[in-house]
Amino acid sequence: MQVAPVSNLCKLQILNLRYVPINDVLANLEMVFSGCLMNSMEELDLSGTQLSGSFPDWLGNIKNLKSLDLSFNSLYGSVPASIGNLSLLQHLYLGSNYLNGTISKGIGQLKSLVDLDLHNNSLSLSEDDLANLSSLKYLDISYNFIELNKSDDWIPPFQLQSLFMYFCQIGPTPQFPKWLRTQTTLRLLQLSSAGIKETLPNWLPSSLRYLDLSNNEITYDVQQYFPNLIMLDLRNNSLSGHLPPKILNMMPRLKYLSLSNNKITEVKDMFLDGLPSSLEHLDLSYNSLRGSQLVSLGNLYMLRSLDVRSNNLNGMHPEGIKRLKGLIDLDLYSNSLSLSEDDLANLSSLKYLDISYNSIYLNKSDDWIPPFQLNALLMEFCQILPMPQFPKWLRTQTTLDKLYLSNAGINETIPNWLPSGLEFLDLSNNMIDGEIPQFLSKLKYLFLSNNSFSGNLSPRITNTMPRLQWFDLSMNNMSGEIPFSYCQLRNLEGLQLYENNLSGVAPNCWKNSSNLLLLDLSSNKLVGGVPDSICNLQTLESLHLSHNNLSGSIPLCLKSCTELATLDLGHNNFIGNIPTWIGESLLYLKTLSLRSNAFNGSIPQLSSLPSLRILDLSNNNLSGMIPQSFGDFNALKSTPTYQCCYFNNNTIYVEDMWLFIKGSEIKYTTTRQLSIDTLIDLSNNNLSGNIPEELGNLHGLRSLNLSKNYLIGQIPWSIGGMKQLEVLDLSRNNLSGAIPSNLTALNFLNRLNLSYNNLSGRIPTGNQLQTLNDPSVYAGNPNLCGPPLTKNYTLNIAKVEEEEQNEDSSERRMKTLWLYTSITLGFIIGFWAICGSLCCYGHGGSHTSAPLIACLTSYTW
Structure with a gap:
């Protein structure tokens, strides 16, 4: 892209080329801004424009600049000190580049700076670099390095509202910056993946609304009251044992709580019985919860999403679930719970249900109509009692678009009343037989592998399931030829027909299967x-x-x-x-x-x-x-x-x-x-x-x-x-x-x-x-x-040495024989050469050849 002189744009205040691929035209831009634009420009947005090279020093000459966005480019090297000349700059976005080295003193001079985004670079900065930024409200230094070099009682000149320090290397000993206690206006704090190994402090700002401390090694002893906290993310930490009693009482406005992937064993006393709670999303997945602790969650009346997958919960008919009438998402995957249809009878808002790797007792009559309308039902490796079969109430789920019933031991003919709105159907690894469903016109993914389907493949699949993207009918008893119509599924990405009895030639009709990934x-x-x-x-x-x-x-x-x-x-x-x-x-x-x-x-x-x-x-x-x-x-x-x-x-x-x-x-x-x-x-x-x-x-x-x-x-x-x-x-x-x-x-x-x-x-x-x-x-x-x-090593060595000695003796005999043979042949040849000459000389020179032959032939060998 060529940038022509724009002297007629001297009053231009805003230039936004965001995500326009202008490539490396910094030199040309410098010529443009060397004129009157140096004095008029207030906002310059060149984010995502594929700029490369070192940070342009001349940007420090745009005196009236208030906002500069160079994020999501390929700039490298350090930030020049000349950026400190931009005394009016309020918003500086340099995230997602290749900047490195220590942060320049120029940034530390930007006293008007409100927003500073340096995320995803390799910059090194210290608290000294922030000491003059009295107007700062938003700071993102994620994926960089910060040295906490101030004393614990240092009071910054700024009052932040948002601080992002995820994947930020915090000095040689990762810890919570002590000056956070002074940030009384801080609403959002993200310190995830920072390597922090300490107890959750009790002096964090009570103004916090969103607190993300995930992916650290934090332990806890919650003693602080957080009246404004809405979201708390402590997943992937070192929380173990009991949650602190009445933890939710300390956070009366909390709506989202994630404690996933810790070692928590007890949650019974996490809230005061009978006290209304604002909690809407609770994630306790991948912990060590045991027994029948779902009963204790029954008072969370506002709960919309509950995830307790991959724990050690067990027991019959968890009463706590019945009381969660507002639940929309319920994930009980991989526990040892024994559910019944009665446990689901009050969940009128339910849309997503995962009871895989548990058991469910179908104790309702075949004409039971659940109060919910599911969008997704997952029952993989689910023991269905009293006998493995398709739950009859599935026919009532008109909004169901995902059904997982693999490895459920189902041994019956596939019904013709499955919800017609299904887009994803997984019935693999059962003993299901019958005809391949032809009535699911919205189906995109169909997995029927390792069942008992037999007969010929239906050629009508193009008309009955025109949206099909993935079809797995492997490990069945299908026979006959592969219909050409399978090649006409224009959205098809995967076709798996292996381990059947299909015969004939592989169809030569794949010219229009432009999306196929696997065959x-x-x-x-x-x-x-x-x-x-x-x-x-x-x-x-x-x-x-x-x-x-x-x-x-x-x-x-x-x-x-x-x-x-x-x-x-x-x-x-x-x-x-x-x-x-x-x-x-x-x-x-x-x-x-x-x-x-x-x-x-x-x-x-x-x-x-x-x-x-x-x-x-x-x-x-x-x-x-x-x-x-x-x-x-x-x-x-x-x-x-x-x-x-x-x-x-x-x-x-x-x-x-x-x-x-x-x-x-x-x-x-x-x-x-x-x-x-x-x-x-x-x-x-x-x-x-x-x-x-x-x-x-x-x-x-x-x-x-x-x-x-x-x-x-x-x-x-x-x-x-x-x-x-x-x-x-x-x-x-x-x-x-x-x-x-x-x-x-x-x-x-x-x-x-x-x-x-x-x-x-x-x-x-x-x-x-x-x-x-x-x-x-x-x-x-x-x-x-x-x-x-079992062969003895010593005897074997002796045998080898004997063989070597025999080989040596044989070799010496051969050498001696060749020596004597050579000497004998040398003597004979030398002797007869002399005798032949004398013999020939004695017979005169006119007939030399005949006497010579006679001399040689007269010798008896």
Whole structure:
């Protein structure tokens, strides 16, 4: 963007270019402001305009400037002292840049400053820098460093209304700034994630309305009266045992209280029985509450939201819940409560209910109409008594749009009366049968995996559920072909049909599925090749076609699916070379499985894939050497960080695939962290040559399987540096030499197989290897000795020495024989050379050749 002279705008007082991407035009702006605008400009807003470079010193020349906003840019370095020239400046916003170093003295001279926002930089400041800011009302120094260098009785010249210090490093000993006691007008205080380790002080300003002290290590002994406090957030601290008695009496106006993720065991006396409370939102989740303490909460008549998830609450029919008639959100997830429909009968305002991991007794008649209209009902892993079934009152919930009933043991046909307004329906992991629901026209997410559905897939899905974004029908008994209509779901992001009995060819109709992220057709009976239309899926992140009868080669056009993170084509009949373009075009790959096919040729260059964590090329016909570049996989060089799911457009999805780990094939699921999440498997091929030393660079690798090949040479010493290794299988090769002693340093190693090689010498002992005492680990190596093998080490050494002596004697005999042979041949040749010359000379020079031949042939050997 070019900024032309604007001399005709000399009276311009406000310039707002907020979030206009003008990039780096600071030099041009300086030329503009060098004229009359230097005297007229009062407000300058350049926030989010992609400015970069050092802080512009010339801004200190705009004398009448009252408001300056440079936040959300890429400015770096320090704030120049010239900013102190802006004596009229009232509002300064520099948040979310890359400013660092000590804060300039210039800011400390801005006595008119009302708002100062420095959040999300790397600035260092002290209380001295604030000592002259007598007009300050709003201060945000989050994500910076502040030194509390004043004495405890220091009284600042300002009276703040809002103070933000979250993720602020407070000196060498994090603590509450003592001058907070003087801030009698302070309404909002945010000191979350500041590393504070002390008791909640009793001298905080009573003027506070919003107090956020979350994510510290604060303990408490509430003795102070907070007449104005509306919100108190103490989640993720070190609160334990009982809450202080009558805590709510000390805060009569409190509406929001979060004590989540502490170690609180008791809340029975947190308020005075019979005293009306203003509390509307109470979060006690992730604590250690036990017994039937919900009774004590029954007097919180104004309560709208109650969250006690993940505690140890138990007992029958919690009376306290019945009295909370104003409840809108009730979260009882993961306790051991025994509820009944009677406990819900008075909750006329209820919209959100989570009773997962509890039990509920359906004691009302089938025609019972609840007083509430839910928007969301979560009953995952919920024991439904007296028999697992769909609660009949679900038919009355006309506003219900989310229903979670997975893992509830339901064994019946899916009803045709489920609420028609459902957008999210999860019935996975039950024993439900019947027809796939065709009446839920608003449905976006449908999860029916691991049930008893059977028959053919309905081709009417496009008409009956046109909004469908995610469809999971995996692990059922569906048969027949995949209808082409599934490709016509334009909003479809995920299709999971794995582990069924589907047959025929994979449909070649995906050209218009422009939003598809995951396609899993694995573990069926599909034939043919990879459909070419899949290459049109530019957004595809995960493709699973394993465990089918697919054949042919991997189509070249698949290289256009550049967003692929998972490519799983294992257990098919694919042939040809592994394409080189995989390592050149699919740069987001995290998982590549081509195991159990008929690929041949050498392994291509793949080390340019920076995110690759799982590589399985086992059970093919690959030949040649293991590339040395395999030591360059960036994602395997350091300890892996686990990511459970993929995220795209606020969609969370999980995926499954089969991996051969620890001697058996297991299902790898991204929703849980297995002990193995980084793997290289090249086993059962025709690979030859040495194991590259460079593999030792893969310090984050947890499983390495090179078994059943034709590898030679010694086991590289560098493998002992792969500290995360849990599985190492080098069996059934032609490896020789000693086992590296530094394998004892692999503290996580729990499966080792070095059998059927030509290894020799003593087996290393110590540390983790002591636990791997199965002799089969070392079987088929006749020259290995020592525990856990029964072969005596001393006798074996003597045998080796005897063999070496025998080899030495044989070698000496051969050398002696060659010496004598050489001497004899030398004598014969020398003797006959002289004799031949004399013989020839005696016969004259005219017929030299015939006598010479006669001399030589007359000798009897």
